[in-house]
Amino acid sequence: MGVEVKVEGLTKKFGSQMIWNDVTLSLPAGEISVMLGPSGTGKSVFLKTIIGLLKPDKGHVWIEGTDIANCSEKDLYEIRKLFGVLFQDGAMFGSMDLYDNVAFPLREHTKKSESEIRQVVMDKMELVGLTGAENKLPGEISGGMRKRAGLARALVLEPEILLIDEPDSGLDPVRTAYINQLFIDLNAQIDATFLIVTHDINTARTVPDNIGLLYHKHLAMFGPREMLLSSTEPVVAQFLNAQRVGPIGMSEEKDADELASESGIEMPPLPPIPEQLSPSDGRPRRAQREPGAWCRDNGVTPPPGSFESEAPVPTGGGA
Amino acid sequence: MSISVVTGPARVAGGLFAFMMDVLVALFRRPFQLREFLLQSWFIVRVTIVPTALVAIPFGAVIALQVGGLIKQFGAQSFTGSAAVLAVIREAGPIATALLIAGAAGSAIAADFGSRKIREELDAMMVLGIDPIQRLVVPRVLACMMIAVFLNSLVSIVGVAGGYVFNVLLQDGTPGAYVASFTALAQLPDIYQGMAKALVFGFLAAIVASYKGMNAKGGPKGVGDAVNEAVVITFTLLFVVNFVISALYLQLVPPKGM
Secondary structure, eight states: OOOOOOEEEEEEEEEEEEEEEEEEEETTTTTTTEEEEESSSSSOOOOOOHSSSSOOOEEEEETTTTEGGGOOOHHHHHHGGGGGEOOOTTOOOOOOOOHHHHHHHHHHHHHOOOOHHHHHHHHHHTTTTOTTTTEEEEESOHHHHHHHHHHHHTTTOOOOOOEOOOTTOOOHHHHHHHEEEEHHHHHHHOOOOOEOOOOHHHHHHHHSSEEEEEETTTEEEEEEEEHHHHOOOHHHHHHTTTTSSOOOOSEEEOOOHHHHTTTHHHOOOOOOOOOOOOOSSSOOOOTOTTTTTHHHHTTTTOTTTTTTTSSSOOOOOOO | OOHEEEEEEEHHHHHHHHHHHHHHHHOOOSOHHHHHHHHHHHHHHHHHHHHHHHHHHHHHHHHHHHHHHHHHTTTTTGGGHHHHHHOOOOOOOOHHHHHHHHIIIIHHHHHHHHHHHHHHHHHHHHTTOOHHHHIIIIIHHHHHHHHHHHHHHHHHHHHHHHHHHHHIISSOOOOOHHTTTHHHHHHHHHHHHHHHHHHHHHHHHHHHHHHHTTTSHHHHHHHHHHHHHHHHHHHHHHHHHHHHHHHHHHHSOOHHHO
């Protein structure tokens, strides 16, 4: 079962430049959350702050009673064993082949024998579909393969929390769809808490249980997927539907003139909420909720056409 | 704006010092990375040994040339060997070692760490619960120190031999006088201080290179800048430190009576 990550009043500046201010949210245990935001809003910085690679200027990150933002170096290295992190380009160690890369955490942190290590590594390599590529060097394989190898390495220590930095950057739509499905299947298998940082809207609309949106140096909204997808809040609606009309401009924020010239234009109607991806073996995930459950519970009418798909809805699923 | 002129370099110096302290603490943390240490030692030997030998020969020769001419005017040719030994072992050996450790080994270390940094390998390592200072920096620092001492011996031997050949074959010195005068001025502590210098130079070069490499930022250009800064800072630092150690040595150790 995953671990809850509680973020309280987190503030990060680089010099005098504010990155984001007073971010408070909690990533529910065992659920998949996506952090969205226009380019340059510090999504990756947020991810690196959660894992303690960057120190925030203010605020706390609580994981199992330890404040990552203010704990000692020793505690930090200890708590990081709960994490698996997939960096943008996989961050494989260039001097080792894929097998050694994936085996690295096991050799460093466990007293497993080489044959046990082999077992685990081969399992994970198969999970991400890299069987047969064990002896390749990271420089010899494509970006998509490096990402999957990075995922295998992030998984070997059975993490409780999985942080994923832009899984779709540099990948074609088909590979992106595959890797998204992989995240869903993984979550069903290991029940870890997932945080995916991305600006791919399709990923954001179909993968997560929760969505957060960083915009203009603060957290604009964080909540269940259906809450954000049915939200008429201009920033949220604009970003989640990739429109030009709205408060987000080419450079971070539109100026008053631009906004005034748009004031007469109605925001286009919200598109239907797509169905969430479900695990490929058809069994529901633990954190999975029935489509439309949030809208019903909160008396929100979802946009017409929502939750309709040709795939049968798994019955009896949902918590 | 004017404040940053002062705080910029001060921040680098402070960061470097803090980094050095981290490395000193990590030196004693187990497990010791023997494999990495041996690999790095071998790597440093590979990039430095040939250039070192090639630099040492003209170093010895040039000293013989300078001193030989001067000493002839005093009519003290029999002391040429002694002067060459003194100059090579006390100064030229450690300085040539410093140049090569900083230029060849230091730049390689900075480039390696820089590219690891921008590929997020170092972040990945920290996230996997492994301290890159203990795992990567400490073995490199120790390897640099050990190889620096060996290189210093190499420079000393090749330098003295070069001076001998130059003096005997080209300046019509007598082989016997050259060798016999070795111990006239030089003494055993000269060798110890040469080794101590090499040890300190190896330490500083590895620390500066690692620090600069691990703090590279801004893509491939950042790596180039880091390597460049690492070499410049190391050179500056090593020449200053060399002067300080020499001055201390001359004060603390009495010269040999004639």
